[in-house]
Amino acid sequence: xxxxxxxxxxxxxxxxxxxxxxxxxxxxxxxxxxxxxxxxxxxxxxxxxxxxxxxxxxxxxxxxxxxxxxxxxxxxxxxxxxxxxxxxxxxxxxxxxxxxxxxxxxxxxxxxxxxxxxxxxxxxxxxxxxxxxxxxxxx
Amino acid sequence: xxxxxxxxxxxxxxxxxxxxxxxxxxxxxxxxxxxxxxxxxxxxxxxxxxxxxxxxxxxxxxxxxxxxxxxxxxxxxxxxxxxxxxxxxxxxxxxxxxxxxxxxxxxxxxxxxxxxxxxxxxxxxxxxxxxxxxxxxxxxxxxxxxxxxxxxxxxxxxxxxxxxxxxxxxxxxxxxxx
Numbered sequence: 001x002x003x004x005x006x007x008x009x010x011x012x013x014x015x016x017x018x019x020x021x022x023x024x025x026x027x028x029x030x031x032x033x034x035x036x037x038x039x040x041x042x043x044x045x046x047x048x049x050x051x052x053x054x055x056x057x058x059x060x061x062x063x064x065x066x067x068x069x070x071x072x073x074x075x076x077x078x079x080x081x082x083x084x085x086x087x088x089x090x091x092x093x094x095x096x097x098x099x100x101x102x103x104x105x106x107x108x109x110x111x112x113x114x115x116x117x118x119x120x121x122x123x124x125x126x127x128x129x130x131x132x133x134x135x136x137x138x139x
Numbered sequence: 140x141x142x143x144x145x146x147x148x149x150x151x152x153x154x155x156x157x158x159x160x161x162x163x164x165x166x167x168x169x170x171x172x173x174x175x176x177x178x179x180x181x182x183x184x185x186x187x188x189x190x191x192x193x194x195x196x197x198x199x200x201x202x203x204x205x206x207x208x209x210x211x212x213x214x215x216x217x218x219x220x221x222x223x224x225x226x227x228x229x230x231x232x233x234x235x236x237x238x239x240x241x242x243x244x245x246x247x248x249x250x251x252x253x254x255x256x257x258x259x260x261x262x263x264x265x266x267x268x269x270x271x272x273x274x275x276x277x278x279x280x281x282x283x284x285x286x287x288x289x290x291x292x293x294x295x296x297x298x299x300x301x302x303x304x305x306x307x308x309x310x311x312x313x314x315x316x317x
Binding site: 063067118 | 163164165166167168169170171172173176179180183211212214216217218219221257258259261263273275276277279290291292
């Protein structure tokens with residue numbers, strides 16, 4: 001390999017690094033919208049909006065979150081868990097048909113978006129235990 | 140350029156890239172119920188024999204104000220009050236220790252300076268006669284270099300006991316319009 005090739009590769013690498021401007025990160029996600037929604041959402045056979053919201057709050061408290069915001073009209077709850085790290089999470093609910101509700105949660109671990117399905121599975125497992133209802137995948 | 144020289148450039152570059160991609164990941168159990176969660180729930184919850192949820196929330200808000208907290212957020216239909224409090228937590232002992240270290244080593248060590256306590260107080264009707272109140276505290280502490288030194292849930296049962304003993308008093312005072 002010639003010296004010129006190595007030097008120009010390093011320069012190109014630096015240019016690419018410099019191209020990652022903060023603006024680029026505003027709407028950036030690693031996963032597709034469909035995949036994200038599918039891992040972050042579950043359907044529950046429930047119609048009582050208030051009971052669902054209150055159970056979500058109780059589940060978040062069981063998981064060590066402090067509630068930051070709650071909005072019954074919009075159906076969103078945001079909270080933060082601090083345990084040497086900061087985990088922020090928003091859970092939203094919306095009706096699906098006459099007899100079901102979709103619960104969606106998205107989390108941010110320190111400065112990263114959580115795009116790993118496992119933490120969401122754990123959250124929905126805890127929520128379905130608290131609701132005495134099964135969490136179903138959105139189809 | 141010799142193979143040796145190319146390696147000398149490529150290996151550190153590769154290691155550097157590895158380090159960039161090795162950001163810490165979310166702990167496996169961050170959103171799983173911990174074995175202590177039931178115990179924490181007991182410590183953070185008290186049950187009141189009343190049906191007046193609004194009165195309980197008012198008494199809680201009054202108590203938080205008594206304790207010097209400011210209310211950041213509230214949503215009565217969900218039974219939620221969010222409050223916080225900032226305080227100077229400079230400790231004379233810690234400052235003295237830092238001065239001694241500075242004298243001995245010539246290097247200044249930072250000491251804890253401010254603390255932010257966050258509290259969420261949530262009411263939840265259990266049946267037609269009882270309402271549960273659950274309070275959760277977390278705190279963050281920054282040192283004199285503005286670095287975050289603590290960021291965790293407060294797990295001292297005494298603090299929760301004291302809060303609920305004051306809440307019972309606040310419920311009485313609120314009920315009697317004091």
